[in-house]
Amino acid sequence: MRPLAGSYLPEFFHEDHSLPKPSWSKDMRLLFDQFMKKCEDGSWIHLPSYNYTLFQRSQDISAFIHAYLPTASKLINEEKLLQAKIFTRNFEDGLGFEYVMFYNDVEKRVVCVFEGGPYLQGMPGCLHGGAIATMIDATVGTSAMIAEGIVMTANLNINFKRPVPLCSVVLINSQLDKIEGRKLFISCNVQSVDEKTLYTEATSLFIKLDPEKQV
Numbered sequence: 001m002r003p004l005a006g007s008y009l010p011e012f013f014h015e016d017h018s019l020p021k022p023s024w025s026k027d028m029r030l031l032f033d034q035f036m037k038k039c040e041d042g043s044w045i046h047l048p049s050y051n052y053t054l055f056q057r058s059q060d061i062s063a064f065i066h067a068y069l070p071t072a073s074k075l076i077n078e079e080k081l082l083q084a085k086i087f088t089r090n091f092e093d094g095l096g097f098e099y100v101m102f103y104n105d106v107e108k109r110v111v112c113v114f115e116g117g118p119y120l121q122g123m124p125g126c127l128h129g130g131a132i133a134t135m136i137d138a139t140v141g142t143s144a145m146i147a148e149g150i151v152m153t154a155n156l157n158i159n160f161k162r163p164v165p166l167c168s169v170v171l172i173n174s175q176l177d178k179i180e181g182r183k184l185f186i187s188c189n190v191q192s193v194d195e196k197t198l199y200t201e202a203t204s205l206f207i208k209l210d211p212e213k214q215v
């Protein structure tokens with residue numbers, strides 16, 4: 001399996017969607033700048049984000065699925081796979097998921113600065129719970145992938161404690177708690193920018209995929 005490499009991907013997939021855009025709010029931009037400052041001494045790393053999955057060439061996606069997900073591969077339409085994109089990165093700017101992640105290797109933490117746009121409404125004026133769950137999964141998933149490579153979410157347990165106001169900026173803080181064999185335990189919370197409101201708490205279990213197993 002070839003590793004993910006920027007030079008290996010077609011030019012139009014190189015756009016890093018985690019960089020500031022005119023649609024970002026002042027809070028989002030401020031937090032981005034604060035974290036970029038923390039990156040200067042190397043303690044934090046800015047994680048780029050693209051709108052493709054691990055591989056873009058159809059034969060590589062196919063090889064991945066056959067190696068890691070042989071059961072699913074029987075039901076997958078390979079032609080449709082050519083259109084596959086990460087769904088959090090395919091809304092128009094400012095309308096859906098706007099986010100940027102940073103990683104601290106010493107603390108084993110991934111922090112996501114997230115602003116959920118107007119197309120993510122659930123209850124009036126509030127962010128849809130599924131959108132929050134998606135971003136929690138993406139944040140803890142990133143943490144798991146950094147630690148162990150090819151992983152899948154086995155369990156995601158979420159307590160929604162306060163509604164998240166639509167179009168507000170939140171901090172998603174994740175922490176790799178422990179690794180036991182193929183199991184990764186990662187906890188997470190979602191807080192307001194001023195850290196005064198705890199919106200959501202979550203725990204998760206990720207499993208490192210074993211290509212010897214028929215999943």
Ligand SMILES: CCCCCCCCCCCC(=O)SCCNC(=O)CCNC(=O)[C@H](O)C(C)(C)COP(=O)(O)OP(=O)(O)OC[C@H]1O[C@@H](n2cnc3c(N)ncnc32)[C@H](O)[C@@H]1OP(=O)(O)O
Pocket residue numbers: 052053054137138139141142145151152153154155181182183205207208209210213215
């Ligand atoms: C560039 C782009 C970046 C983009 C980066 C963005 C990252 C996004 C991340 C998104 C990730 C997803 O949404 S993934 C999509 C949602 N998830 C899925 O579809 C996964 C579906 N489930 C599965 O395929 C399977 O259950 C697996 C792979 C998770 C595990 O299967 P397996 O490999 O056969 O493992 P198995 O033997 O069953 O379990 C291994 C050990 O884990 C335990 N275990 C397994 N499941 C559970 C469970 N739910 N709760 C407790 N414990 C469990 C077992 O008891 C066992 O413990 P012991 O006996 O060893 O002690």
